[in-house]
Amino acid sequence: MEKGHPATCEEVQTIHPLYFNIVKKRFWWFVLSLLVIIPGVISIFLQGLNLGIDFKGGTMIELTCVKPVTQTAVTDTLKSVGLDGQVQLSNGKSILIRTDALPTDKQKELLKALQTKVADYDPKTLQVDEVGPSMGQELTRKAFWSLIIATGLMIAYISFRFQFVFAISGIIALLHDLLVVVGLFSLFQWPIDSSFIAAALTIFGYSINDTVVIFDRIRENEGKMKRGDTYEEMVDKSVWQTMRRSVNTVVTVLIALFSVFILGGESTKVFSLAMLIGVFSGAYSSIFNASQALVEIKTRLR
The missing domain is CATH 1.20.1640.10 (Multidrug efflux transporter AcrB transmembrane domain)
Incomplete structure (x- = not known):
């Protein structure tokens, strides 16, 4: 055996x-x-x-803050303006937000909330793209x-x-x-x-x-x-x-x-x-x- x-x-x-x-x-x-x-x-x-937006399309916002931030703070800010999405953080400062398609006024509201509640960001790094379902x-x-x-x-x-x-x-x-x-x-x-x-x-x-x-x-x-x-x-x-x-x-x-x-x-x-x-x-x-x-x-x- x-x-x-x-x-x-x-x-x-x-x-x-x-x-x-x-x-x-x-x-x-x-x-x-x-x-x-x-x-x-x-x-x-x-x-x-x-x-999610990877399949049905939406808005993708990418920016770099002037100081380190937390993923929780960004997520809470999204919720505070009535949005739900995915947040990716790299190097403590670079933020990538994926959410449903946003009109221009809602994008401005979100960016203002991020500046107020999270941290200021470098305008040169701001990039907003509309992602299609394809x-x-x-x-x-x-x-x-x-x-x-x-x-x-x-x-x-x-x-x-x-x-x-x-x-x-x-x-x-x-x-x-x-x-x-x-x-x-x-x-x-x-x-x-x-x-x-x-x-x-x-x-x-x-x-x-x-x-x-x-x-x-x-x-x-x-x-x-x-x-x-x-x-x-x-x-x-x-x-x-x-x-x-x-x-x-x-x-x-x-x-x-x-x-x-x-x-x-x-x-x-x-x-x-x-x-x-x-x-x-x-x-x-x-x-x-x-x-x-x-x-x-x-x-x-x-």
């Missing part, structure tokens, strides 16, 4: 005091996923997504094709390394994660900007990693199956053999992402929130969905 890898289900149960048969309860995991995904999908069709449409189109290409390459790679049914199970888990993230953003109408696209692509790549680790253990154990062993028991054992690794990995990543979400400022809120949801969902789908989908597909193909 390889050190650290319990060979029997009884040994797995002994090592993990919280052990329960994950595979036999697979339909409950599928139902739980649907309870999260279905409201989100309905919300997408009924109220859509809360798109940039967001191009970004969405490229992101869509990136996902399609990534999906095709992942199917080819997993099919080559394992089997085609493994690839289908892995893609099902990835679609689960994307639907969870997009659905929750629609359901709660959290704003979506260009960083959300980056988060979605990152989640797509990150989530498959843990799934492949579990698949690798399933393939290894499948070759060691003895007469009387069932495929369900073997997959359940494989999931539990990699459980500590899966849990330790996701907890470490979630701690880092939560720190970024709390301390990173407004400019990183969308990215870190999407990543928090996606990483948690990815850990869940890797343990409770991908391998269970594999068992279900293999059972029906027999």
